[in-house]
Amino acid sequence: MSGTAVGASTAAARRKRLARPNGKYGYYYLMAAPALIGFFLFHYVPMYGVILAFKDYKFALGIMGSPWVGFEHFERFFTDPFFWRILRNTVVISSLHILFGFPAPIVLALLFNELVHKRFKIAMQTISYLPHFMSWVILSGVLIEVLSPSRGAVNYLITLLGGKPVYFLADSHYFVGVLIASHVWQSVGWGSVVYLAGMAGINPDQYESARIDGATRIQQMRYITIPSLVPIMTILFILSVGGILNAGFDQIFNLYNPAVYHVADVIDTYVYRVGLLETKYGFSTAVGLVKNVVGLVLVLSANWIIKRFNEYGLW
Amino acid sequence: MNAQNHRRLADKLFDIGNYTFMIGLSLLFLYPFWDLLMLSLTAPAYVDRLGLRFWAHGFNLDSYRQVFRSDIISYAYANTVFRTVVGAGLTVLVTLGAAFALSQRKLPLRNTITLYILLTMFFQGGLIPSYLNMKSLGLIGSKWSLILPSLANAWYIILARNFLMTFPKELEESAIVDGANPLQVAYRILLPLSMPIVAVIALWSAVSHWNAWFDAMIYLRDKHDYVLQLLVQKILQQDRIDPTNTGTYIQITSQVTSQTIKAATIIAATLPIILVYPFLQKYFVKGVMVGSLKG
Numbered sequence A: 001m002s003g004t005a006v007g008a009s010t011a012a013a014r015r016k017r018l019a020r021p022n023g024k025y026g027y028y029y030l031m032a033a034p035a036l037i038g039f040f041l042f043h044y045v046p047m048y049g050v051i052l053a054f055k056d057y058k059f060a061l062g063i064m065g066s067p068w069v070g071f072e073h074f075e076r077f078f079t080d081p082f083f084w085r086i087l088r089n090t091v092v093i094s095s096l097h098i099l100f101g102f103p104a105p106i107v108l109a110l111l112f113n114e115l116v117h118k119r120f121k122i123a124m125q126t127i128s129y130l131p132h133f134m135s136w137v138i139l140s141g142v143l144i145e146v147l148s149p150s151r152g153a154v155n156y157l158i159t160l161l162g163g164k165p166v167y168f169l170a171d172s173h174y175f176v177g178v179l180i181a182s183h184v185w186q187s188v189g190w191g192s193v194v195y196l197a198g199m200a201g202i203n204p205d206q207y208e209s210a211r212i213d214g215a216t217r218i219q220q221m222r223y224i225t226i227p228s229l230v231p232i233m234t235i236l237f238i239l240s241v242g243g244i245l246n247a248g249f250d251q252i253f254n255l256y257n258p259a260v261y262h263v264a265d266v267i268d269t270y271v272y273r274v275g276l277l278e279t280k281y282g283f284s285t286a287v288g289l290v291k292n293v294v295g296l297v298l299v300l301s302a303n304w305i306i307k308r309f310n311e312y313g314l315w
Numbered sequence B: 001m002n003a004q005n006h007r008r009l010a011d012k013l014f015d016i017g018n019y020t021f022m023i024g025l026s027l028l029f030l031y032p033f034w035d036l037l038m039l040s041l042t043a044p045a046y047v048d049r050l051g052l053r054f055w056a057h058g059f060n061l062d063s064y065r066q067v068f069r070s071d072i073i074s075y076a077y078a079n080t081v082f083r084t085v086v087g088a089g090l091t092v093l094v095t096l097g098a099a100f101a102l103s104q105r106k107l108p109l110r111n112t113i114t115l116y117i118l119l120t121m122f123f124q125g126g127l128i129p130s131y132l133n134m135k136s137l138g139l140i141g142s143k144w145s146l147i148l149p150s151l152a153n154a155w156y157i158i159l160a161r162n163f164l165m166t167f168p169k170e171l172e173e174s175a176i177v178d179g180a181n182p183l184q185v186a187y188r189i190l191l192p193l194s195m196p197i198v199a200v201i202a203l204w205s206a207v208s209h210w211n212a213w214f215d216a217m218i219y220l221r222d223k224h225d226y227v228l229q230l231l232v233q234k235i236l237q238q239d240r241i242d243p244t245n246t247g248t249y250i251q252i253t254s255q256v257t258s259q260t261i262k263a264a265t266i267i268a269a270t271l272p273i274i275l276v277y278p279f280l281q282k283y284f285v286k287g288v289m290v291g292s293l294k295g
Helices: A004-021 A027-056 A072-079 A079-099 A103-113 A119-133 A136-146 A153-160 A170-200 A204-212 A219-242 A249-255 A258-262 A269-278 A281-309 B002-040 B062-069 B072-100 B110-122 B127-136 B154-164 B169-177 B182-193 B195-211 B215-221 B228-241 B256-294
Strands: none
Touching: A027 A072, A027 A281, A027 B072, A027 B110, A072 A281, A079 A103, A079 A170, A079 A219, A079 A258, A079 A269, A103 A119, A103 A170, A103 A219, A103 B002, A119 A170, A119 B002, A119 B072, A119 B256, A136 A170, A136 A249, A136 B002, A136 B228, A136 B256, A153 B002, A170 A249, A170 A258, A170 A281, A170 B002, A170 B182, A170 B256, A204 A219, A219 A281, A219 B002, A249 A269, A249 B127, A249 B228, A258 B195, A269 A281, A269 B072, A269 B127, A269 B182, A281 B127, A281 B154, B002 B256, B062 B072, B062 B256, B072 B154, B072 B182, B072 B195, B072 B228, B072 B256, B110 B154, B154 B195, B169 B182, B182 B195, B195 B228, B215 B228, B228 B256
């Protein structure tokens, strides 16, 4: 096979194959090309841009030409009292998201599952998904109105019960509570879809025999439905812990204001303000890089843990 | 017998409780949107009243007249429709192309390419590097800055690949034997069978384009390039700082107040989604089901 004549002819054949994508796989690479180029241009090139975190960015010099500053941005960041504030806010807000947002869809799915009337069940599901399909721009507009101290329905009910109107969105005692409650409101319906899918896979014989043994619906729920959902719960729980540095930029950005920055400012909102508004590119990139690296470690550990618990893992 | 009666009673009480709870819950999901709709239809004299808005006092359409008279909102509609239709259409094309290729079990470099795609799910350059990248590509100020970055989506590609891999191999092989090239196989045989996944990806992509605003905020400068969500965002944010400022985007006359204008703009930006949503909802659910089986 190593004769020169044979080598030359295969080279010619190869050239021919490359020219017309007629080889076995040429067409497939052609079909994949737009996606691969897209990932390169909009994902991999910006990854290279993270070297800005180690540079003093000068507009005229560009990323390459700007002088290196080593770990200066990171040092400044870790000694800045703001760092501890945004880290605390990020972790507090997303922990509360998990604490309230994780069990809520499970409970809702269990209750959906017990609705006897099929049409009513479908209607309820459709209604509960609604906020999921709207942006936080729209949802914040809705919340601002409903929570308004002078016009809002919530404050109307408070005054009806003898209380005083509360300015929820400008009061740091209430702001985080509003974030958590509205997050649950927005995501609970859609979150229940996966659990309902899990319930659809439970063998009906189990319920049948439980009924013969005289189990009430609540008992069936407790001894059959919930245990069957544990694998899904484990995966979703570990995943949400893996994403703990994502406190929800869109929601906070559209609801917060300087009066509540000290409880509401999180890593992502800080990166936006310092980076794009104050144009401290290098510093802001450093902050973002810390978040991304820690987030990556968390997600990978989460997957590692899932793999240990159940043989599949996520990827 | 006693135990059975007890069971029936317990189940009955549970049902009553559950149905009551559900009705309460549906109010919680629907009322806020209803409230805003009624506010948009309320006459200025009744706006600043504390209360539940079950119906619009002094019902009128003046706010909507003002909103639709502004040319900024017609541009915003056109821009949003453009990015939604073109963006979702191109995303489907790009996704299917990559998914067809990766569904070939024997494709050389298949695992390398999959890894190359998956990595983008876990590590991003971040806000500033992405912004500077867009700048160096010359996309700042162009409506393509809203479309191009989202065309290649790792999650959609994996989802579509898994779907395509459920087809029997023989389907493609027999067509190839008959002399079709892979492009023809993809277009004539696999595409018609892939309509469920095409629908799911097109819809998800369309909803995310319809709802997107942040990219428009940082990449676009001109008011005439704004998308609906960004217009709403600007009106809400500016108005919180300076209540007289809504007029930058939409004229406020004595028949309306900035409150009803805001409400009308929000409804105008949301109504298309609310109207199509009940019909399309089952496709979204189907997508989640497909996606949850294998990651």
